[in-house]
Amino acid sequence: MIRLENIGKRYQRSDVLQRIDWRIADSAFVLVTGRSGGGKTTLLSIMGGLTRPDEGRVLIDDVDIWRLSEPELAALRNRKLGFVFQFPSLIPTLRVLDNVLLPIAFGGRSPNREDREFAGSLLAMVGIADKEKAYPSQLSGGQQRRAAIARALINRPSIILADEPTGDLDESTEAEIMSLFQNINRQGVTIVMVTHALDYAALGTACLLKNQQLFPYPAGPSPESAAGEESRHGE
């Protein structure tokens, strides 16, 4: 479970997030929307241990992640979390398979045969099994995003944080990627996704980030309950 308690964040004396309390159940599929520059990515980054909040706590499985030491936080990011970004995030000098295996190396060990096989199966799952030896520049935008999703899954994380993963993709590719996330969620992985694609709000629970606060979307009960316990497996 992810719990945000009284989260606040300022950039240059301007509040981006204020007193956000949020609880996301295991295996939930949560979509966060809001206007550009409204703090959605910041919220995701705080949740994922990428940037420190000015106020409040983030608890993942009851562990306050911002009280962890740097190596512990890095290990948590490595093992429990998977990130998919809105920009092309593959390392251009590495082949697709090596890109997918990268988090294993950052976890402190060299990838072994099992890891390679698992990476191959992930690439097959996201539909680019034939591209494992290709370089990112040889892939389309959609294929790059699929490879990034495979990379986010390589350490079998329990949470995927996706920041507008379909923002720059055409509609049909967007639908395929969203379907992929849905499948991943069905396997019990919690997904928190920042998106403008609210056509897919039905996949899970949607929240609107507005005026530094979270609201249910469409308007309804408080975000805590909206994205709460009842929000499992996208239902």
Add this chain to the structure above:
Amino acid sequence: MRQVFYLVRKNLRRKPFRSWLMIGCMALACATLFLAAVLSRGIQDTLQTSRERFGADIVVVPAEARDEALSVLISGDPTTFYMPSSLEAKVRQTPGVGRTSAQVFLRSLDAACCVVQVALVGYDPERDFTIAPWVLRKTGGPQRDNQIIVGAKVISAVVGSPEKAIGQRLIFMGKPFTVATILEPTGLGTDYTVFLTLNVAYRLTWESPLYPVPVNKDEISAIMVRVEDGEDPAAVAGSIEAKNPEVAALTANLLTRFFSRELRTLVEILFLAGGVFSFLALALTGSLFALSVRQRLREIGLFRAMGARRKVVFQLIVLEAVCIAGAGGLLGVLAGFCAAYFSRDRITEMIGNMYIWPGGQSLFAVALLILLAALAAGILGGLYPACRVSGLDPYEAIRKGE
């Protein structure tokens, strides 16, 4: 760590031109410094060797022949000058003088053995303390009248290995001599000198119809002086000249100073160039490296998001800088070595024939020192961007890299 190496290698290949430019700058600086250091080391070795092998603390020569004497002692240029042998006794009476031994210089007229014209020097094997102890050690007995001792560079060009000349018969002024032994290189005129016994030297000038002016037994060319223990050779040389205005007393230090003046200028120029190149290389490599790191901020943020620890990011950047500096240093040392090797004759010619190139051990030490300096520069150059970037929050790095 293997993965970090792998990422570094991949990244260096990403922009090969930039990588090679940084390596090239470093290599140029290291090559120049290597060359300067090798020459400088050579000076030290040469001075040390010269002092050790010169044998005498002071060489007394006729005052008017001071420059010629320097020429024969430094370069082995065949030349002759004489003074009364009675001066030796006067010099010996100077306070501070321990031992003396006379030498007579002849000009070789038919050095058929040799590619260069050599200096012939007669010395007294009984009283000499410069050559004689060495001959005694090498051959087991004093030099006999039918033997000659040759300098290291006298016949090597003809016979090949100098050792092969030992025991061979050579003709000087119509007289046959056996090569008793070969002197070790000194970097001084002795390398181009053939030593005879004093008696034979005098006799040759009388018996050879080729020698223009016979030398009398009461004439000598130089008096080798060893000062008493604890005496300052320069002070004793001053006393000798004060008491005997007709002579010049040359110290070993004077000889080596004279020799090293020209070489020192060259080394100073090289060190200056090396310093300038090093500064430029560090500035350029530092800027390019900082630029390269700045351009990869997002990537570094991604690494952190994937679970890379600060330490790993730090290692990644420092290691990359060290690889660039190390490759540059290695190439620079190799280039410097090649430059030194292929231009050694030219440099020797420029400086004079007395310069001794440093031995393998010295070259290795210099190469190691330059390489370590390059690696240290790499570490220092990588530290700042590594500290700056690894200290960023992953999200901050990603945002700044966009």
